[in-house]
Amino acid sequence: MAASSLNHGQKQPTNMEEFMEGIWKQNPTFVMVLGMCPTLAVTVSAMNAISMGLATTFVLVASALLVSLVRNIVPSQVRIAAYILIIATFVTVVDYAIQAISLAVYDALGAFIQLIVVNCIILGRAEAHAAKNPPTRAAINAVGMGIGFTIGLFALGSVREILGAGKLFGIALFGPDFQPWVVMVLPPGGFFVLASWLLLFNWLDSRKAAKAQTEEGRIHA
Amino acid sequence: MKTTMTPGIELRTSPHVVKGNSVERIMFHVVLALLPIAAFSVWQYGVSALTSLVTITLVCIGSERLFNRLSGQPSTLSDWSATITGLLLALSLPPAFPLWMGAVAGFVAIALGKALFGGIGYNVMNPALVGRAFVQAAFPVAITTWIPAFSPNRFSEFAPTTFTAPLMMPPDISVWAKQALDGFTGATPLAIWKFDNVLATPADFLSGSVTASTGETSAILILLCGMYLAARKFLDWRIPVAILGSAALTALVFQAIDPNRYPDPLFVLLSGGLMLGAVFMATDMATSPVTPKGVWIYGALIGVVTVMIRYFGGLTEGVMYAILIANALAPLIDQVTQPRVFGQVKAAKEKKA
Numbered sequence: 001m002a003a004s005s006l007n008h009g010q011k012q013p014t015n016m017e018e019f020m021e022g023i024w025k026q027n028p029t030f031v032m033v034l035g036m037c038p039t040l041a042v043t044v045s046a047m048n049a050i051s052m053g054l055a056t057t058f059v060l061v062a063s064a065l066l067v068s069l070v071r072n073i074v075p076s077q078v079r080i081a082a083y084i085l086i087i088a089t090f091v092t093v094v095d096y097a098i099q100a101i102s103l104a105v106y107d108a109l110g111a112f113i114q115l116i117v118v119n120c121i122i123l124g125r126a127e128a129h130a131a132k133n134p135p136t137r138a139a140i141n142a143v144g145m146g147i148g149f150t151i152g153l154f155a156l157g158s159v160r161e162i163l164g165a166g167k168l169f170g171i172a173l174f175g176p177d178f179q180p181w182v183v184m185v186l187p188p189g190g191f192f193v194l195a196s197w198l199l200l201f202n203w204l205d206s207r208k209a210a211k212a213q214t215e216e217g218r219i220h221a
Numbered sequence: 222m223k224t225t226m227t228p229g230i231e232l233r234t235s236p237h238v239v240k241g242n243s244v245e246r247i248m249f250h251v252v253l254a255l256l257p258i259a260a261f262s263v264w265q266y267g268v269s270a271l272t273s274l275v276t277i278t279l280v281c282i283g284s285e286r287l288f289n290r291l292s293g294q295p296s297t298l299s300d301w302s303a304t305i306t307g308l309l310l311a312l313s314l315p316p317a318f319p320l321w322m323g324a325v326a327g328f329v330a331i332a333l334g335k336a337l338f339g340g341i342g343y344n345v346m347n348p349a350l351v352g353r354a355f356v357q358a359a360f361p362v363a364i365t366t367w368i369p370a371f372s373p374n375r376f377s378e379f380a381p382t383t384f385t386a387p388l389m390m391p392p393d394i395s396v397w398a399k400q401a402l403d404g405f406t407g408a409t410p411l412a413i414w415k416f417d418n419v420l421a422t423p424a425d426f427l428s429g430s431v432t433a434s435t436g437e438t439s440a441i442l443i444l445l446c447g448m449y450l451a452a453r454k455f456l457d458w459r460i461p462v463a464i465l466g467s468a469a470l471t472a473l474v475f476q477a478i479d480p481n482r483y484p485d486p487l488f489v490l491l492s493g494g495l496m497l498g499a500v501f502m503a504t505d506m507a508t509s510p511v512t513p514k515g516v517w518i519y520g521a522l523i524g525v526v527t528v529m530i531r532y533f534g535g536l537t538e539g540v541m542y543a544i545l546i547a548n549a550l551a552p553l554i555d556q557v558t559q560p561r562v563f564g565q566v567k568a569a570k571e572k573k574a
Contacts, residue, residue: 166388174388174389177389177390178388178389178390179322179360179363179385179388179389179390179391181359181360182358182359182360182361183355183358183359184359186358188358192333199337
């Protein structure tokens with residue numbers, strides 16, 4: 001397949017690099033800024049964020065594995081349709097599983113579980129990575145991406161729950177007199193917190209780049 | 222060579238500029254113009270208002286310095302803009318607003334309203350109003366908790382909400398407020414009109430005895446200070462005139478439609494934060510249009526939107542959102558009202574040729 005020859009000549013990343021890619025270097029939330037719909041909508045509490053992250057991770061890993069297995073059979077003209085079908089299958093599994101495990105979480109996440117089908121992280125991974133790599137590699141990368149996404153959701157959910165309700169995982173942190181920041185559990189709160197995290201990461205990045213530059217200058221001098 | 226001159230008359234070629242206007246000078250005069258309003262509010266509400274004014278202003282100045290440091294820029298404190306933001310923010314909040322919430326508002330005002338856009342002159346919206354909008358959305362109860370003006374103990378006793386511990390809910394003050402001033406209802410004239418259909422009289426407003434935010438009640442004082450700034454050309458007089466004019470006109474139209482339901486224009490002009498907003502907030506140079514036609518459109522928009530929110534919105538007061546909306550539209554207004562350069566031919570004619 002044309003796709004599999006793309007990596008030819010490039011140095012193969014190690015399994016550890018493959019795993020860490022989604023957690024740090026290509027973090028879906030903070031670096032690629034993908035999958036914003038669930039990121040903003042369901043992160044009103046840490047519990048919701050983790051549930052959403054785990055559900056997405058499951059679909060991500062399972063579909064990456066299957067897409068990778070069938071990558072040489074599916075004709076490239078119909079590959080997107082095939083990916084969607086595979087992803088939709090696993091979303092249905094997750095949908096029923098969450099409903100069976102906890103109805104409260106199912107109600108809190110609402111339509112966003114079904115919407116995992118159109119989550120661009122999953123389709124993006126299927127197209128950009130799983131379709132070009134062997135199953136183990138694809139699965140390792142997908143696990144990393146899933147954990148990275150879960151970390152991103154948790155970063156938003158925890159801040160919003162702490163400020164918006166004074167709790168973390170439903171446990172009160174500041175006693176009964178806590179003043180909830182109403183805006184944090186409303187949609188604008190999601191944008192504020194996401195923007196603050198992005199700002200922090202970009203700021204750290206630019207500082208690192210500036211430091212590397214001055215060091216380089218020193219070496220050349 | 223020696224020129225003979227009449228003493229006291231200096232002869233020069235044009236331009237005859239005595240002294241250039243600088244950002245520092247304009248901003249300093251705005252601070253001066255805000256001081257009488259702040260002083261009046263302290264006289265009205267006592268130590269609670271004073272601590273609120275001082276704390277919020279200090280937080281704004283501190284945040285400005287912090288962001289200067291983080292971005293590696295020289296300090297911009299000497300241009301007084303952070304001081305103005307702090308004073309305006311404190312004047313637009315209730316006098317007994319918990320100090321920690323005021324500090325949050327001050328920090329958000331400078332961080333979100335100003336520093337993120339690149340500092341003074343680059344901000345899209347009025348920083349003080351950004352800070353106020355944030356705490357309005359975050360703490361809707363605290364921002365509508367009012368204390369009575371001219372209570373006898375106002376210089377010796379703080380409002381119970383002022384020193385609420387950080388992150389904690391302010392205590393209920395209805396009992397305290399009743400004993401501080403008999404017959405205190407804890408509602409602004411706009412709320413009383415909206416929910417009970419009872420109008421406050423102009424005399425109530427002019428004496429400053431109505432319930433309101435820290436710096437909202439002194440309409441005459443605000444107008445006088447605004448006139449001083451306008452006379453020295455530190456603010457564009459067309460903006461407040463357009464805002465107050467369009468608000469009054471809109472109110473007049475509605476009053477003509479149904480005099481029993483809608484109040485008279487004078488009530489609309491004097492109540493709430495319209496005066497303070499029109500004179501000091503909407504006239505912020507960085508966030509208002511610069512074209513002569515655009516300024517009128519901008520002002521008219523604020524006036525109409527304010528009255529619309531007050532009459533038909535869920536909130537009792539709409540000046541803040543009206544100004545923020547108009548701020549966001551200011552670049553667009555500038556674009557469509559660009560004056561034609563003298564001698565320039567219309568683009569359409571050129572195409573035909």
